[in-house]
Amino acid sequence: MTEEHKQHGGAVEQLVINVSSTETRAALVVGQTLRDLQIDRAQHRSLTGNVYRGKVVRVIGGIQAAFVDIGQQRHGFLHAADVTVKPLMVAQPGSDEKRVDIRKLLHEGQEVVVQVVKDAIEGKGAKLTMSLSVATNALVLTQRPGQLGISRRIESTAERQRLKDILSRQLADTDFGLIVRTASDGASEEGLTEAFVRLCDSWNELLQNIESSKQQNAPCLIFAELPFACRILRDLAGPNVQNVTVDDEATFAQMREFAEEHLPQWSGREVLRYSAEDLFAGLGLEAQIEQALGASYALPSGAELVFEQTQALVSVDVNSGSYLGGRGDSAASMEDTALRVNLEAAEVIPTQLRLRNLGGLVVIDFIDMQKDDHQQQVLMTLKDAFASDPSQVRVEDFSDHGTVQLSRKRVRQSLGQLMQKTAGGTVDVSVEAACQAIVRDLIKRSKSSKGSTDLEFLVRADQAVVDLLLSDAGAYLDGVRAKIRGGVGVQVEPDFAVGQFDISLVQGSLG
Numbered sequence: 001m002t003e004e005h006k007q008h009g010g011a012v013e014q015l016v017i018n019v020s021s022t023e024t025r026a027a028l029v030v031g032q033t034l035r036d037l038q039i040d041r042a043q044h045r046s047l048t049g050n051v052y053r054g055k056v057v058r059v060i061g062g063i064q065a066a067f068v069d070i071g072q073q074r075h076g077f078l079h080a081a082d083v084t085v086k087p088l089m090v091a092q093p094g095s096d097e098k099r100v101d102i103r104k105l106l107h108e109g110q111e112v113v114v115q116v117v118k119d120a121i122e123g124k125g126a127k128l129t130m131s132l133s134v135a136t137n138a139l140v141l142t143q144r145p146g147q148l149g150i151s152r153r154i155e156s157t158a159e160r161q162r163l164k165d166i167l168s169r170q171l172a173d174t175d176f177g178l179i180v181r182t183a184s185d186g187a188s189e190e191g192l193t194e195a196f197v198r199l200c201d202s203w204n205e206l207l208q209n210i211e212s213s214k215q216q217n218a219p220c221l222i223f224a225e226l227p228f229a230c231r232i233l234r235d236l237a238g239p240n241v242q243n244v245t246v247d248d249e250a251t252f253a254q255m256r257e258f259a260e261e262h263l264p265q266w267s268g269r270e271v272l273r274y275s276a277e278d279l280f281a282g283l284g285l286e287a288q289i290e291q292a293l294g295a296s297y298a299l300p301s302g303a304e305l306v307f308e309q310t311q312a313l314v315s316v317d318v319n320s321g322s323y324l325g326g327r328g329d330s331a332a333s334m335e336d337t338a339l340r341v342n343l344e345a346a347e348v349i350p351t352q353l354r355l356r357n358l359g360g361l362v363v364i365d366f367i368d369m370q371k372d373d374h375q376q377q378v379l380m381t382l383k384d385a386f387a388s389d390p391s392q393v394r395v396e397d398f399s400d401h402g403t404v405q406l407s408r409k410r411v412r413q414s415l416g417q418l419m420q421k422t423a424g425g426t427v428d429v430s431v432e433a434a435c436q437a438i439v440r441d442l443i444k445r446s447k448s449s450k451g452s453t454d455l456e457f458l459v460r461a462d463q464a465v466v467d468l469l470l471s472d473a474g475a476y477l478d479g480v481r482a483k484i485r486g487g488v489g490v491q492v493e494p495d496f497a498v499g500q501f502d503i504s505l506v507q508g509s510l511g
Helices: 155-172 189-213 228-237 249-262 285-292 331-354 374-387 417-421 431-446 461-468 476-484
Strands: 012-021 023-030 034-040 051-058 064-069 076-079 112-116 126-127 134-135 139-142 148-151 177-180 220-223 239-245 272-274 296-298 304-307 314-319 358-366 395-396 403-408 420-424 426-429 452-461 489-490 499-508
Touching: 012 249, 023 228, 023 431, 034 228, 034 331, 034 417, 051 076, 051 189, 064 461, 076 112, 076 431, 134 189, 139 189, 148 155, 155 177, 155 189, 189 220, 220 395, 228 239, 228 249, 239 249, 249 272, 285 331, 296 374, 304 331, 314 331, 331 358, 331 374, 331 417, 374 395, 431 461, 431 476, 431 499, 452 461, 461 476, 461 489
Parallel strands: 012 239, 076 126, 148 177, 239 272, 314 358, 452 489
Antiparallel strands: 012 023, 023 034, 051 064, 051 112, 051 220, 064 076, 112 126, 134 139, 139 177, 296 304, 304 314, 358 403, 395 403, 420 426, 452 499
8 A cells, every 4th residue: 555545644735726717627636636626607507506496297116206397498306216205395205105105296397496416417408306415514404303324534433423323313302314514534523513404404494495485487497506705615625625725716705705714723833825927837637637537547656547438337458568577487477566556456446436427327447466365455445445525436356357336426527528538439638628718828828927917818729629619608709818918729630630829928028
C-alpha cells in the first residue's frame, strides 16, 4: 500500500473552484492528486435535491413504476418502493409479496410531490422519490422514522456511539430519521443541535412551499437545491479540507456568506480564499482531467488499466504492460508479478472510478493469481481504497475466473459522457466541451495580458464549434467578452477536426 493511501484518512485536501461564464468546475485535490471533479453547466444543470410538484403521465404495473412529468425534457422515473402511502408519510417496508401494487397507489393525471435523487443519465429520465429529505453539511433529515445512519468514513467506534447518543435524543418523539455525514465527526453537541434545528427550519419552509404550490399548475418547482458552489462546500468540504480557493469574486462572496451562516466549524479559520491565478493549470489538474478521459490509464510501474463503459456495465482490465517484475519465467516470479501489479491496480482503481464517475455494475479483470491469500490481499487493498469514496460501494469476492464484481452508486453523468460524445463508434471531444475550453483559454490569456488594452482575440475552429459559439443558446461569446473586457472574433477552419481550435491575439496595445 502506498504511503499516500496509508495517510489518506488524515491527508490534506483542498477544493479548487474555477468559474467561467458558462461553466463552473470544482476539483477535490489530495496532495497533488485529483480525487473528484464536478462540473456545472448552465445548459446541463444538476437537478438532484430539487423538489417538484409533478403529474403522473403513465403507470406501468409490469415494472412497478410510474413516469412523472416534472417539466424537464424527459419524464422522471418513480419506482413503487419510493411511493408514499399518504402525503409526507413513508410507506412501511415489506416483502415484495406484501407491497401494494403501484396501480392502486397512483393513477395517470395525479399530482405528486417528488424529489430528484438521481439526474437523467444515458437517455433515462431523472430518478424520483416521494420520500423527501433536506440536508446541511453535517446532517440529512429524512422521512424514515427511527433511521439513524452514520457515515462509514467516521471510523472511531467511540465517536460513532457518541453521535448516536446525541442525535437519538434529538429524534426522540419525532417522525423523522437522520443520516450523519462525515462533517459531523468531532462536532460538539451544541453544534449538532444547531444543525438539527436548521434542518427543522428548512423542513418547515419546504412544507410551506408545498402548500403554496397547490395554487400553481403542475409541473412546477417547489424547492431548488443550493447554488452549485455552495452545494460543493456543503458536500465536499470535509474535516480534512484545509482551504477552498475560487477564482471568481462574485462566487467567492456567495460562498463566504453561505459558510458564515451554515459552516460554524470554519469560524476563526482562513479556509475560503479568492485567487485570480489559474490554479487548475498550476496544480496540473488539466492534464489529470485529460488523462481521465482516456480509455487507458498508465500505472507508475508501467502496467495499465483499460476502462470500457457500456450501457450494462463498466469493465476494468488490468494489464501488466511494460512492467517486467521479477526476472525469470518461473511460476513463482509470474505469481509475484501478478500480485504486485494487482495490488497497485487495486489502490488506483477506486480513485479513477470516482474521478471518472463510473458506476453501476463494475467488473475488474485482474491478472490471474493462483494463491488464495494473494487474492485476499488484493481484495482487502481494493476495499481499503474505496473507504474514502462518498458513494455507496459493495465489493464481492473473486470469481472462479479471477474477476471481481462490485456495484458503485452514482447520481450524475460520467466524466466521459459529460465532456465527450460518441459518433460512429469512436469518441471525439464534444462541440460543447470545445466551447468550454475556448472560454477558459480566453480568460487565461486575458489575465496574462495585464497592462494591455484593446484586446482582440481570434478563435479559429471547425464549423460545429463556431456555430455553437455564435448561437444564442450557448451565450458563450457574450459571457466571455464581458469577463475579459475585450473583443473576440471567430473564423471557420474547414480542415480542423471536431473540437480542434486555435486562439491568437490579433490586437492589444500596452496601457
